[in-house]
Amino acid sequence: MRFIWDLCLILQIYIICSSSAQPIISKLDESWWAYKDVVQGSFVPVPSFWGLVNSAWNLCAIGKRQSPIDIETTHMIFDPHLTPLRLNTGGRKVRMEELMKC
Structure with a gap:
């Protein structure tokens, strides 16, 4: 009987934690690459911050709208x-689709 009560308690904790954690994760995903210092009251990394994270991205710290993605054309x-x-763009997310030629 004790095992059943322990199992029920564990399931309740799991359900509560998983339902409350989901909105937090989606908020972080939506605003991570923002170009504003503050999004919905929270600090979001901006281009000037990217230049501080990695010295290879130092041009981001002095530019206006760069990202730390380095596309080497060579x-x-x-x-x-x-x-x-x-x-x-589907709102906030970006999705690439291949168009079929007829």
């Missing part, structure tokens, strides 16, 4: 068979 490969892409 390593790019042209593929003439790729189909066009459409950028669908």
Whole structure:
């Protein structure tokens, strides 16, 4: 009988923790790459902050809208068979979709 009560308690704790943690995670995901110092009352890393995180990104600290993503054009490969892409922001999230040519 004790085992059943312990199991019920563990399940209740799990349900409470998982339901309350989800909104916090989604708030962080939505605003992580913001370009404002404050989003909904919370500090969000901005380009000037990215330059402090990694010395390789120091241009971000003095620029206006850079991201710490380094695309090296010397390593790019042209593929003439790729189909066009459409950028669908869907509100706050970004999703890339391949368009099929008919």
